[in-house]
């Protein structure tokens with residue numbers, strides 16, 4: 375704990391360091407340069423929320439040295455957990471069955487996990503409920519301490535967590551490393567939040583009576599996490615669970631269970647009591663497990679990140695028992711480049727927003743509206759940058775973009791591309807499916823206003839450039855969506871910045887930036903992108919109930 379604090383305060387006092395170039399004369403990866411690639415993203419302080427400067431040092435090779443005893447080549451092989459967790463104990467499926475976890479870069483199986491069922495889930499909920507009776511009585515300082523230790527453990531194990539993310543999600547090493555920083559930032563933020571669950575005193579209009587509110591943990595929470603941020607998404611759900619004294623059953627995504635499980639293991643090493651975080655891994659039984667997690671009366675809160683379709687179904691399930699819900703669902707983010715934009719900033723911001731995680735984030739720009747006066751200049755500058763990307767296994771040096779998660783995502787990108795091409799769009803960069811789940815980062819010009827891309831999020835590396843001619847027109851187009859998670863625009867006119875920021879029907883606005891995600895802000899959407907916030911102090915409130923207490927005085 376003291377190490378984390380010392381590091382934070384040292385970092386706050388010193389100027390931000392830039393990335394380093396490391397010269398390596400014996401790079402073992404075939405075809406890679408001996409000058410190990412420089413990180414292009416610069417310092418990652420915007421991610422941590424803690425101003426901890428994390429070196430973007432690249433190692434001689436990030437390709438893990440695997441063996442039969444250490445199949446994922448971790449420095450600490452005990453961080454590879456291949457079972458569920460109930461009450462701190464290893465859990466199997468009731469029928470003993472398992473499912474395979476695959477490396478999306480190769481399609482090869484990297485391990486298995488139990489295919490747990492509804493009964494297993496019910497058991498996990500009971501344990502979480504029993505544990506809640508004691509965990510809710512721990513002090514804020516106890517929980518602050520657990521989270522600070524966990525924060526330090528995440529940073530201490532960053533290489534292994536990065537490896538797990540690359541193995542099961544496929545994103546590039548730099549992206550995965552940044553995600554570990556992002557996840558640690560959430561845990562650090564909620565360590566502070568554990569100490570800030572303040573109630574109020576409220577002046578009372580009745581003589582002799584005093585009014586107070588206190589904040590209490592809501593109870594057992596079902597946390598359903600997606601595969602696109604295997605560390606980040608669980609961190610921003612389990613952080614407030616621990617901070618507030620709740621307990622949880624976590625349903626891991628079938629694609630990426632190992633990073634979730636490693637983080638739960640680190641939480642246990644940080645002292646979080648057994649039974650606070652329980653993990654159900656499942657693939658075949660997703661429907662019934664999802665139903666149990668959203669209908670069991672012992673569960674008081676559900677937090678889900680994923681598609682709008684599944685979110686709506688879970689919300690319906692939770693209605694009968696009126697559970698509190700946080701739904702962080704799909705987006706279809708507009709990104710607008712006005713004629714008065716600073717073009718290099720607009721290009722950099724578009725790349726940051728569109729291509730992070732190979733386009734598989736809920737806040738990725740999806741509809742890129744460019745003013746006709748600068749359309750050609752912007753399009754060619756963006757295409758030039760995108761042509762320089764390198765697609766491949768996230769472990770390879772120099773790879774900027776990894777594969778998509780599975781063939782369904784590849785098919786969706788291809789379908790959106792074909793549809794736009796059939797309506798007159800033109801490829802300026804990329805445009806081809808590569809081997810396996812790899813897809814070239816693509817820039818498309820002359821995209822019509824009505825096509826599949828504008829109707830739903832692509833969730834892939836396809837930048838669709840649509841021409842517009844007036845602010846009024848583009849605001850109408852941007853708001854013409856059932857969803858509203860994030861929206862971006864680029865302009866150097868201050869009046870326009872306020873006007874457009876206020877007009878966009880979204881929960882998150884990036885004005886002159888494509889990087890909006892931080893642990894300290896309330897992340898969440900409007901319309902069919904769901905409700906509830908993650909991160910910020912609002913992300914703590916989601917796990918608390920407010921109780922009002924009136925205290926009268928002696929009546930004579």
Ligand SMILES: NC(=O)c1ccc[n+]([C@@H]2O[C@H](COP(=O)([O-])OP(=O)(O)OC[C@H]3O[C@@H](n4cnc5c(N)ncnc54)[C@H](O)[C@@H]3O)[C@@H](O)[C@H]2O)c1
Pocket residue numbers: 598599600601602626627628660661663664665679680681682684685687702703704705735736786831832833
């Ligand atoms: N908001 C996000 O961060 C996010 C994340 C993943 C996918 N998506 C969107 O969803 C689309 C499809 O991707 P997907 O198939 O992985 O999304 P999905 O909504 O089906 O899956 C997201 C998560 O929900 C779980 N899930 C699925 N069905 C469930 C059920 N019946 N009960 C409980 N949990 C269930 C999945 O296992 C996964 O962990 C993507 O193209 C993208 O548009 C959004």
Ligand SMILES: O=CCCC(=O)O
Pocket residue numbers: 602603606734735736737891897
């Ligand atoms: O994809 C969903 C979350 C993305 C983010 O936190 O930036």
